[in-house]
Amino acid sequence: MLNTVTHPTTTTPAVRFSSVSKHFGEVKAVDNVSADILDGEFFSMLGPSGSGKTTCLRLIAGFEMPTLGSIQLHGQEVSGRPPYERDVNTVFQDYALFPHMSVGENIAYGLMIKKVPKAEREKRVEEMLELVRLPGMSKRRPSQLSGGQRQRVALARALINRPRVLLLDEPLGALDLKLRQQMQIELKAIQERVGITFIFVTHDQEEALTMSDRIAVFNHGRIEQVGSPSEIYEHPATAFVAGFVGVSNLITGEAAKAITGSPDTFSIRPEKIHIRDAGIRVEDGECWADGRIRDVIYLGVNTRYLVELNSGSDLAVVQQNLESTSMDVLAARGREARLVWRREHNRRIGN
């Protein structure tokens, strides 16, 4: 299942999973996962809920212990070691800020436990508040902050300990779209500034694509594919990855044979397909299929067409509204068309 991606691994990986499984009774939450997360990279674990990504994160943090296999942090075996003996910190999904402490006390918590002198603690809290752009907020209570501000405090509280690995458990899930997009950019910038390995759990494929150096796509407790965002998007290894990351048309059997000459399943991204007039001439190296536009969904920036192919299956097509208006695109409904795309955009799917 696991695709090994060629990366120069001269240093020891920040995190190494070797055949790790975690069972909860009958449920195999994590099922024989092996992966290396490199030092300093922004690594996302992407998958639907219940796919095992959060359990993997909790295994790294030490909140769960693996049923089988071993986990190494910077070359050191950690399975069996409690969270407080691991050089990792976590940003929790619900932020988990201590309600009885001020923002400053929350951020300084790790330093207080390590008995760092008060003066230095305060200095570093101020630095952290600068980093997450909440200067002067240290006296506030968590309950007085907005969701986005709490998020930043949770980040500061984890980063102040200068961990070698930072774990983020769907930290942007509770924020509204605009704020989420802004935080995605900020998180990436902070990661580049501090140079710490970030391991980011999300079910939002766009979020993973935006921020990550590499992504591991999880399904049913296993990793389906590991790769850079472009590799994952453009060369999905399995039908699941093709369907989960972005939208994909999967074409199989007779319909596939009519287009490529082979009945093997292949995927084609909707935005790679052009809608042309019926009967138009096709260039060399292009694929085509004829059909009728059954539905048109105008989405502002682009338009989604659903085309019923003459060979039977449906294809989704996305076109940018560069020059067309909503009137133009909606008038296309019911029209016969020829769909054309470049052959190299076809992705053969293994199973």
Added chain:
Amino acid sequence: MATKPSTQPNLWRQISTFFYLRPTLSFVLLLAPPLLWLGVVYLGSLFALLIQSFFRLDDYSGKVVREFTLATYEQLLTRANLDIITRTASMAATVTLACGLLAFPLGYYIARFASPRTKGFLFLAVLLPLWSSYLVRVYSWKLILAKEGIVSWFLAQLGLSGVLETLLKLPVIGGPSLSFSSMGMFFVFVYVWLPYMILPIQAALERIPNSLLEASSDLGARPGETFRNVVLPLAFPGVVAGSIFTFSLTLGDYIIPSVIGNSSYFIGAAVLSHQGTSGNIPLAAAFTVVPVVIMGIYLFTARKLGAFDAL
């Protein structure tokens, strides 16, 4: 025939609409009975009590003189009465402390570890004694703690009679037998008020999200440090709530001191005898003000210590 059934719902509909459009009126009507009860019966009687404590009893005629005076409070602060107050307050404090120490581990277990089944069973076990009569339970304890009672018998079987006798010889807490000693009274107080401590502590612990404990250990805190820095401060409002129950219930109780113990006076018993036997209503009222003041100071201190910050 056709109009009759439709007028009935219409009337109800009109009434409903009338109240729907006047939410304030609905609130006032709903709140008036409890507010009247609270205002007149609770606070009114408390206020009457407070006024009584500023009257005095005429020693010769035995009648209450209805003039403002601090003479009754002067009388309250005499040596004998101060002893009663100290005795009661220290008993209440020890009982509260013991209840807290016993209730916390149990509340912690119920809130964080027990399976739903065990939880239900433990709740039942905690609440079951409250379903039986308080008097019956106190008198049962008199028998349990008696010289020939099961406790003495059991200790004798273990060959520990000597220990019990040594304990009973101690000043203040000792006495002729457990059922005639402050020690015995302490056991019974802890027994009757323990549920009132367990429940609020359990509720407070239940409300602490697991992620806070994980966050603390993630930030390097060992379990003991997590307990001190996160669990205890967040459970503190529950401990305070429970201690208000155990403390004030012990301060005001007059049955246990009269059934168990060496017949030295407690505040409750003093109030009973002053307002009953000797007819000294002002002094009885002044005695009753004492627990109110103590609780007021207690709550104020708890607030200053930040007990309610996380609420």
